[in-house]
Amino acid sequence: MELLRNAVRPYAWGSRTAIPQLQGRPVPAPHPEAELWMGAHPGDPSHVLGPDGAELSLLELVDADPVGQLGEDCARRWGNRLPFLLKILAAEEPLSMQAHPSAAQAAEGHAREEKLGIPRDAANRNYPDPTAKPELVCALTEFHALAGFRDPNRTVKLLKAIETPGLGKYTGLLEAQPDPAGLRALFTTWITLPQSALDELLPEVLDACVRHVQDHGEFATECRTILELGETHPRDAGVLAALLLNRLTLRAGEAIYLPAGNLHLYLHGTAVEILANSDNILRCGLTPKHVDVPELLRVVDFACGEMPVQHGECAGQRMAVYHTDAPEFELSRMEWAAGDDAEIEVDSAGPQILLCTEGDLLVLASDGEQVELRRGQSVWLPAADPAVRVRPLGGERSQLFRATAGACEL
Structure with missing residues (x-):
């Protein structure tokens, strides 16, 4: 059980206030802060903070001990990679309109571009990796989006x-x-x-x-x-x-799941986002970046109708789970009212990241280890660790998001 130091991505469309406020830093920030990344993405992995102040990349930690960190089933299913990436997304301006490929499309596209010798960091590269990129976004504030036809x-x-x-x-x-x-x-x-x-x-x-x-x-x-x-x-x-596209306004706690092929555009607001650990994006427009129309048309799903909005399925008095068909991830939300100091047990089913978005929390392991989790902080729970219990500190309203891998069966 280790606290994480997470990277902030300074994209131009980001907010100067949302992420700094969440982390208790001075507002406004000098530059837009668009995303806070929590995970083992090679582009900007989190770092675990040891008791002696030393730091180690979560990517290096997983690479060194994939079974201990991910669990045997998850390590085998995802090739020793943490399959999900957790984010805080803070959009002050619209992002690009985009869709993501299915697993089969990503594998085929990646192999094709590898054969063509297109560098993985090239501006015209569509498939830098061979994996799907489903995602789910859950509003922390009023969140505006276009999604689905x-x-x-x-x-x-x-x-x-x-x-x-x-x-x-x-x-x-x-x-x-x-x-x-x-x-x-x-x-x-x-x-x-x-x-x-x-x-x-x-x-x-x-x-x-x-x-x-x-x-x-x-x-x-x-x-x-x-x-x-x-x-x-x-x-x-x-x-x-x-x-x-459907024009959506999500209230705090509401979420939308964006499977392969869903054309979408985030407009404004702050949200927790969980997605597969992939960089595969097919852009439609509203961006200076590469747009490959033929490949986009191969990927986009033109199924139509209202976009389903999830409120989270009740999994106990204080917990809601956002179910999807994505095997890479699952997101849960836990909430305590002011004055409620009840403990919630969090099982040890695979690798997990716990993110505090309101109040302060105490995370206690059965072996006596404990970590204080402040607003805006997150903690890494390896698969080999025992179950933990979480309870609020200070009597304030508290909120915790839990990111886990989905079903890991082959």
Whole structure:
């Protein structure tokens, strides 16, 4: 059981306040702080803090003793790698629109790019590793996102509400085939439009969105989002693609699971994110980074309808579990009301990271070892360690997230 020192990723879209506030540092930070990484990702692994003040990379720790750190089943299933990465995500501005491959797509794409000799750190590399990248995001604050394709009939209604001379033919295309095939056809048409055609269509659409917002129309929230994206990316086909996606506002504790192929875009807010330990991203737009349209179309899933929002399945008085079909990870949330000092037992089922997001907590092992876990801190629990108990300190409302590997059976 070791406290972790975790890396902060300073992407331009990050917040100057959310992560520093969580960790009790001065606000605002000098630079945007977008993500706090907890895990053994080769790009920025956490470090364990020993009792003598010495530090060791969690990646090195796992490499040196994969069975002791991960457990025999997990080490075998994931090739001696910690299969998940836990993050705090703090979005002040929208991220890129993107989707992630399935395990089969990632393995095939990685092998293909290896054969072509594309360097793994090249800007045009789609598959730096051969693994899938499902993810789940759970809101800590109000969290805004676009995720999954909206029901086509609902999208037709939106497009008609902002009808323009240039938009009408595209509305008709989807209205004639309001299903996943119709969405694929319209999406493909829009993201492959010549720039000259985009430069004519996008201003029309943005002007129509302004009018719809001014009129307090049914789709005012969706139109505000399109206007925000259009202001930041005025000539980008991703702005049109955003018209096709579900617009979501998550409250604290609510989560969405993004399986392979789900097209999504995080807009604003702070969340806990757990994902497979992979870097495979296919971008659609709204970014200066590489966009590979043919490969994106091979990966995107055009299934449509409302995006399921999870509240966490009750697993006891103080615990909720967010279930997914991802074998790489599982996320749980534990909460104590102010004045509640009950202990919760956390079993030793494989490798775990515990993250405190509210209050202060005491983590106690059966062998007498204990660690005080302050707000914004996390602790690494190897598979070989015994079960621990967790209880609040100080009588305040407290919250803990628990990241574990999913089912490790082959």
